[in-house]
Amino acid sequence: MTSAIRHQLPSRMLERSWNVVVVGAGGTGSAVLPSLARLHHAMLELGHPGGIDCTVFDDDTVSPTNVGRQGFYPNDVGEYKASLIVNRLNALMGTNWRAETRRF
Template sequence: MLELGHPGGIECTVYDDDRVSPTNVGRQGFYPNDVGQYKAALIVNRINMLMGTNWEARTSRVNSGSNLHAADLVIGCVDTRAARRAILQSLTYGRGYYLDCGNDADTGQVILGHAPGVGAGRFPHVGDLFPELVDPRGDAADETPSCSMADALRKQSLVINQAIAVQAFNLLWTMFRTGRVPFSGFFVNLKTGRTSPVPLDPSAWARFGFEVPKPAANKKARKSPKTSAAL
């Protein structure tokens, strides 16, 4: 980012209350000696030491009371609908972007949208396009293992997390480098080998049931009645 002309680089805060489990080793960027330690602290410390950055780690979950409104960009990589809903609630008055990354056994999505606080003309976020993905009632019926469960290697593709991360990284890199994005997201299906973009097109969003908010109509100012006075 410094080479692209961003004088301050990126200020980043990572939230995660999860600890490294044995099944994370090999599937994610962790090693046997990391087991039992907080993921957020490990990742941030390594990046800071390698790149000379000053990122922060918070070993806690984002909840509806988290203050993310001032963030320019929030990236969510969660495996429950309740967590995704909490992120959106923490962005109720946000004016930046929300990039959602989610997956199940061998499919997933990357959706870039505006925070809920943005009004007319905003990109739809994941909750606008897929309301079921922010409905916590669906968590109880979801039998797909998270990437930290013991049977994940048997039930979940070994590379689905990386496949989603590559699409998210490419979208962010394009946005940072050019100041624009060609698509508002991607669908990934490892079974069929297909990656399908989500066009930046209101008609495409309408197929998911989302209508772009229109600007509020400006009321014409009432003309003051002409008056005359005899002096």
């Protein structure tokens, strides 16, 4: 006989926003952030009181070699990665996240 494993969240995670800091908006960050935005949206739709409150740190700008390997486009070259992706997600997903264009 096997026993069922039950996962429980601490009550504080159900009562307020989750504070998330993402360090780096390049390869991994540009792949993870859209999924975090979708999770934020799903949490709110399911009744969570605050979803995810995210701050992204990255002092790097988009280079031509980043296009195609990361979540950026040719017209993004020269712009700060953190600002680009956060502004894009805020506009598309209704988040109110912050970008810090400096090192963590």
